[in-house]
Amino acid sequence: MLKPSTFKIEGFFYSPYIVIFMKKILLVNPPIYDFSAYDFWLRPYGxxxxxxxxxxxxxxFLFDYLDRQSGAVSPKDQPDEFGRGKFLDKIIDRPINFKGIPRYYRRFGKPREMFRQFILEHQTFDFVLIQTVMTYWQIGVEEAIADIRDICPEAKIILGGVYATICREHAKTIGADFILSGxxxxxxxxxxxxxxxxxxxPYWQGYQSPGNGIIKLADGCPFKCTYCSVPKIYEGxxxxxxERAVREFDFMALLGIRNIAFYDDSLLHKTDEVLGPFLKYVVSQKTCINFHTPNALNARFIKPDIAELMISAGVKTFYIGxxxxxxxxxxNTGxxxxxxxxxxxxxxLASAGANRKNITAYIIIGHPDDDIQQVEQSMYQxxxxxxxxxxxEFSPIPGTEDGQKCSxxxxxxxxxNHNKTAFTIWSKGFEESNRLKRLCKKLNKII
Ligand code: SF4
Structure with a gap:
């Protein structure tokens, strides 16, 4: 029996008796089933x-199948200087939908048995919250649900995130009790x-070692690109x-996190009110934390002053859409x-001090209107x-204008069917898709 003394959890004092009566919640970031996946500062921030x-x-209780710090790392992993690296993966049979796709299909993440063992050790749970991301990663969600149902059938399973929002009707069919959309x-x-x-x-202390961190200064985007899910999810x-951004940053710095990715969809909108003040605070703290922008910056809003501030604050990699x-x-697309x-x-960016090798231009391939998109010319440009x-690679999103064209x-x-690798091959053909990828590799070697 627990002693009735008090003890400290996350800065608060609790009686053990209170803890006993608290609901138990399991948090799950599921494994990925896909042709490719890479730890590009992936964290279940939501x-x-x-x-x-x-x-x-x-x-x-947090179980993150994709935590490379605790069992999800590939034996072939050679993490780069900014913390990106390979997940543990296993080649598996392709689902029937992908029988015509001549690429290996894999399961990425910690072994299934590890999750089952975790549930057995910590059961029972009142609720299980599962984060969903890409719509076509639903097989990983189904795998987690099956194991929870098997070992801990009384737990109520809740799905939230992008798949649960964009494919709500489908999400209702895979065995969860509650779908949180939006x-x-x-x-x-x-x-x-x-x-x-x-x-x-955010509950970063759920990790033994958090690895990379995430921050989001704002939600949504003022643009309405015809291929993008963001305007479907956020209103404006x-x-x-x-104040919140600063507290999140301070907390991650305290935990020793050295690479933080912005998950903003429109990081450079209203920079005077949002990103600018935040970066000025970061500069004032004189830390050596690196920042990254994997969600694509809008080039239109990159001006000399914000470029210099980003460099001063430690932004190291720049991804431009x-x-x-x-x-x-x-x-036509927005x-x-x-x-x-x-x-x-x-x-x-280069004048402000960014290394051009750390600037990346995203170029879509496999878009339904790629006859006018000039992919090859765009690459040379x-x-x-x-x-x-x-x-x-283009992933068609239901409910978007361009997604509808993909029917x-x-x-x-x-x-x-929204899988980006498969869809690009279906729409462009295997040979053409490979040719463009080879050209991309070749061009990247000569910068
Ligand atoms: S693609 Fe980028 S700019 Fe366009 S709506 Fe989406 S987040 Fe906004």
Whole structure:
């Protein structure tokens, strides 16, 4: 029996008797089933944020299948200087949908047995919160649900995140008890009957060693690109507030995190109000933390002053959403950027001190209108600026204008059909897709 003394958890004092009566919640970041996956600063930030709100009112247990610090690392991993690396993976049979796709299909993440053992050790749970990301990663979610149902059938399983939002009807069919769609957390608090403490920070302490960190300064984006899910998920653009951003940063610095990725969709919108003040605070703290921008920067908003501030604050890698050099294609899809803005942005970043090898231009391949997109010319254009190219294979998203166009190739009601590797091969052909990838590699060698 526990002694009735008090002890400290995360800065608060609890009686063990209170802990005994707290609800037990298992937090799960599922494994990935896909042709490729790489730890590109992947962290279940949404799940950790929700867990943070609950940390003083529930007993939390985190199982992240993709945590390379604790069992999800590939034996072939050679992490780069900024903490990116390979996940543990296993080649598996392709689902029937992908029988015609001549690429290896894999399961990425910690072994299944490790999760089953974790549940056995810590059961039972009142609730299980599962983060979902890409719509076509649903097999990993199903695997986690099957093991929870098998070992801990009384737990109520809750899905949240992108798949649960964009493919809500499909998500209802894979065995969860509750689907949280969208960004309103109210229905979740009602379902689990816990009052959240919205001042609490993301639950990074759920990791033995957090590795890379994530921050998000604002939600949403003022643009409405026809291929993007962001306008479907968020209404407009809203800052999360400087005070919260600063506290999240301080907490991650305290935990020893050395690489932080911005998960913002529009990091450079309203820089005077959002990113600028945050970076000035970071500069004032004189830390040696590296920042990264994997979610694509909008080149239009990269100006000399913000470029210099980003460099001073420790932003090391810059990913720019260039997508295409075709004016017609850019205008048709939302007009977020044009080639002259892209080139100017690269020059501003380089003048401010960025290494061009750490600047990457995303270019979409496999888009339904790629006959006017000029993928190859776009690659040469980006290469002329002396930056790396990363081909972003197109994943059709249901409910978007461009996703609807893809119905002529695939049944969009089947999430696996949104797979970016498969869809690019279906729409462009295997040979052409490989040819462009080879060209990309070749160009990247000569910058
Ligand atoms: S600018 Fe980026 S985040 Fe915004 S709608 Fe376009 S692709 Fe999406």
């Amino acid at each position: 799940l950790l944020t929700v867990a943070g709100y609950l940390q003083n009112s529930a007993q939390l 960004t309103d957390l109210g229905p979740l608090w009602d379902y689990i009957q816990i009052t959240p403490d919205m001042k609490q920070l 653009f809203k800052s999360r507030g400087l 260039y997508e295409s050099n075709s004016v017609v294609w850019q205008n 007009g977020k950027v044009c080639t002259s803005e892209f080139k100017q942005a690269v020059n501003y 980006a290469n002329e600026s002396g930056v790396k190219i990363m081909l972003a 002529k190739w695939v049944d969009m009601s089947v999430p696996l």
